[in-house]
Every structure is written in C-alpha cells, then in structure tokens.
Amino acid sequence: MVASLPTRELTFHNMTAEPTIKEFHLFAGIGGGIYGGILLNHTCIGGVEIDKFCQSVLRQRQSDGWMDEFPIYDDVTSIDGTEFEGMFDVLCGGFPCQAFSHAAHGKNIAEKNLWDYMFKFSKDSKAPIVFGENVTEKALIQAKKDLESIGYKVHMCRLSCGDIGADHRRDRFWLLAVNDDAALKKLLAKHNSDEIMEAKCWAKDPSDIPTIESVARRRELKAIGNAQSPFAAAVAFKILLNRHRNNSEYKVVPSKDEIAKVFRIAPTWIKKTYGENFGYVHTPTTMANYSCPSMMKHNGCKNYNYIFGRPISKDAEYLMGFPPGASSLLSQPKDLLTNWLIDSKQ
Numbered sequence: 001m002v003a004s005l006p007t008r009e010l011t012f013h014n015m016t017a018e019p020t021i022k023e024f025h026l027f028a029g030i031g032g033g034i035y036g037g038i039l040l041n042h043t044c045i046g047g048v049e050i051d052k053f054c055q056s057v058l059r060q061r062q063s064d065g066w067m068d069e070f071p072i073y074d075d076v077t078s079i080d081g082t083e084f085e086g087m088f089d090v091l092c093g094g095f096p097c098q099a100f101s102h103a104a105h106g107k108n109i110a111e112k113n114l115w116d117y118m119f120k121f122s123k124d125s126k127a128p129i130v131f132g133e134n135v136t137e138k139a140l141i142q143a144k145k146d147l148e149s150i151g152y153k154v155h156m157c158r159l160s161c162g163d164i165g166a167d168h169r170r171d172r173f174w175l176l177a178v179n180d181d182a183a184l185k186k187l188l189a190k191h192n193s194d195e196i197m198e199a200k201c202w203a204k205d206p207s208d209i210p211t212i213e214s215v216a217r218r219r220e221l222k223a224i225g226n227a228q229s230p231f232a233a234a235v236a237f238k239i240l241l242n243r244h245r246n247n248s249e250y251k252v253v254p255s256k257d258e259i260a261k262v263f264r265i266a267p268t269w270i271k272k273t274y275g276e277n278f279g280y281v282h283t284p285t286t287m288a289n290y291s292c293p294s295m296m297k298h299n300g301c302k303n304y305n306y307i308f309g310r311p312i313s314k315d316a317e318y319l320m321g322f323p324p325g326a327s328s329l330l331s332q333p334k335d336l337l338t339n340w341l342i343d344s345k346q
Contacts, residue, residue: 021189021305024084026076026093026118026227030057030223030327032320033092033133034067038337039197039344041190045088048073053219056329066323066337076117081124083252089183091125094133094172094228095143100101104292115139119146128183131237132175133228137252140173152177158252159211159236161229165265166202168283168319172232173252176240188245191238192263198322199231200343202268202300206308206318210336212325218288218326220313224320225286231263231321231344238262264346269305279303284316 021042024032028047037044047070049055055072056218073079079124095115115134122130130152132143133318144154156175161168169269177183214220239254239262250258259265270278282290282300308315313327323340325332 019186021090021187021190022088024088025089026091026121027059027114028054028072029094029227030054031067032062032227032230032322033094033131033233034058035230035322035326036228036237038067038341039230039234040237041128042090043068044070046070046073046084048076048079051223052074053216053329054223056187057195057223057327060329060331061326063320064332064337065334066326066332074170076114076121079121081121081127084121084125086126088125088127089186089325090129090131091118091122091127092131095139113139115143115146119143122147122177123150124177128180129187130177130179131240132173133172133176133233133236135172137173138250139166140175142178144175147175147179150179152179153244154178155240155250156252157236157250157254159232159239159254161232162280163254164231164235164259164263165199165268166170166229166231166319166321167268169280170229170232172228172236174233174236174240176237176244177246184244187241193297194238195345196260196262196264197231197234197238197344198264198266198346200266200295201318201321202270203266203272203338205269205273206315209314209318209324212332213330214312215329217313220289221284221311221316222286224313224316224322224327225284227320227322229322231322235259266318273296273340274307281307281319284311284320308313 004120022045023037023042025047026045028049034044040139061067081165095118134140140156144156148156154175154177158173161170243250258278280300282304288311323337325336
C-alpha cells in the first residue's frame with residue numbers, strides 16, 4: 001500500500017529555534033541514515049523502503065517516539081519526485097550496493113543498480129541537496145558526474161567506520177551535492193557551532209547493554225547488515241559540508257584533521273579489553289553465518305566469534321553504533337535512544 005503524500009503543514013516535536021533541516025530518505029532500511037540525521041539534529045519527513053520487515057521496524061520506532069512520524073513509500077521505481085518539490089532540504093540515499101559490491105566476486109547484478117532512480121528523483125523533486133552513499137568509488141564517481149551534469153556542486157569522500165575508531169572496517173563512499181545556495185546557507189547556519197561528536201557507545205562493555213528480545217534474528221541481522229552506520233553517515237555529512245563551506249579541493253580520503261574537527265576518536269571497549277593490535281572484527285553484513293567453523297579462516301570472523309560467539313542483533317547493533325533495539329519489531333523504551341544521543345556528545 002502506497003502512503004499518502006505529506007502536507008506542508010506537518011509539524012514535528014523536535015523543532016527548535018535553529019533552522020529545521022528536513023530530510024527525505026530513499027532506501028531507508030531500518031533507518032541507519034535516519035539515525036545519522038538524528039545525530040545531526042535533522043528531521044526525517046518521509047522515506048522509501050520496499051522491504052516489509054524494514055517498513056515495520058520504522059513504523060515501530062515512530063510509535064516508540066524515537067522518530068517523528070513520517071510516511072513510508074513502497075517503491076523507488078514508481079514514486080513521483082515532482083510531488084515532493086519544496087518539501088525537504090536534503091535527499092538522502094545509500095543506493096543498493098549489489099550492482100557494485102566487491103562481495104559479488106564479479107557476479108554483480110546490473111538490475112540492482114538503482115542510482116538512476118535516485119538521480120531521477122533528484123531531478124524531478126529539484127532536490128536542493130543530495131547526500132548519497134555506496135560501497136564502491138566507481139558508483140559514486142558516476143553519481144557525481146550525473147549530478148554535476150545538471151548543475152550540482154559535488155564533494156565526495158571515503159569514510160570507513162574504522163576511520164572513526166570503530167572495531168570493524170566497513171569502507172563506504174559518500175557524496176554531498178548542492179544545487180541551491182540558500183539551502184547550503186541554511187545547513188551552514190545549522191552546523192555553525194556544533195559540538196564535536198563522539199561514539200561513547202563503543203566504549204561500553206557490550207554485556208552491560210540491555211538485552212533486547214529477538215523475534216526475527218536473521219531478518220534483523222540482514223537489515224543491520226544492509227544499513228548505514230549512523231556515526232559514519234553523520235561524520236561523512238559534516239566533513240563534506242565543511243568541504244562545501246571552504247570551497248576547496250580535497251583528497252577522497254579525509255585527513256585526520258578533517259575528522260578531528262567533527263568527531264573525537266576514543267578507545268573502544270574491545271581495544272581496551274583485547275589490545276590495540278587485536279585487529280578488526282567482522283563487519284556486520286547481511287549474512288548470519290560468520291561464526292560458523294568454516295568462516296574461522298578469516299581473522300575478522302575469528303575475532304567476532306572470539307568476542308561475541310553466535311551473531312545476534314544486539315551485538316551487530318553495537319558494532320554498527322546503533323541505539324540498542326533499533327532493529328527490533330518489538331516496542332522499545334525511548335530512553336534507549338535518549339541515552340545513545342547523550343553518549344554521542346563529548
């Protein structure tokens with residue numbers, strides 16, 4: 001069932017005296033990018049997600065008060081971007097990686113390249129700003145070329161979870177494209193005096209995190225594996241916004257100074273417990289089998305199994321920097337989100 005269009009009279013409970021930055025999320029999943037926006041104090045006003053499980057999770061988080069209420073649309077290939085013109089500031093989307101992922105070992109599926117639909121939505125909605133993500137530089141270079149061809153100014157970078165101190169690598173490429181000077185000024189005003197972010201959630205002993213009952217472990221793990229890390233998304237956004245602020249050329253890989261201006265890297269519980277040289281653990285993926293004996297030939301899988309054992313949603317959320325319970329179909333108390341947000345500040 002397709003959701004009804006939002007109206008311009010929608011109000012949101014987290015509005016402040018600061019400029020309100022409205023985001024529209026394509027490929028929303030269970031909200032990794034939306035939580036990144038929450039870290040930035042942005043507001044999601046709508047999303048597109050075809051997976052029914054992920055839709056249910058998003059609706060449950062809205063019911064729990066974790067997110068403002070917003071409509072969820074089913075299919076990016078059929079939504080009409082012209083109906084959303086003027087309704088948001090930033091179009092966000094981590095377009096699916098199956099067409100580009102290294103994990104496909106050359107068997108990539110061209111039909112799963114949905115960038116063309118995100119590009120069309122950008123054009124049809126006259127998106128003032130586009131924030132995009134994918135697993136490969138090749139995909140982002142094409143997106144950058146397309147957006148520049150219709151007048152956007154684009155900066156891109158590669159930012160991994162490991163670059164901001166996480167215990168898994170998870171390389172991702174990001175772009176921020178601007179086609180509206182007023183929208184850019186609004187964003188710059190919003191983030192002119194931001195606090196530096198910090199992921200104190202990674203410094204906690206995972207055994208101290210509340211246990212969340214799982215009702216669909218494999219679907220939860222798949223959804224987490226497909227998601228953006230909220231902290232990676234928020235940090236990449238702020239790095240790229242600073243690049244637009246300074247209007248200079250940059251290398252694809254951000255410098256340590258660029259990261260330090262927006263994020264404080266701190267020792268994690270895993271590094272403090274097992275040593276700085278312990279190595280990365282397996283990045284959460286769509287698979288649920290990375291603790292199987294056959295996977296122990298990979299150091300990342302071996303490290304994951306050594307620390308966590310059988311993969312469960314709580315541990316995958318922990319590694320990705322999600323609020324505990326973010327992938328659950330069950331109702332969760334709002335203080336799980338509130339405490340996570342408190343832990344994101346220095």
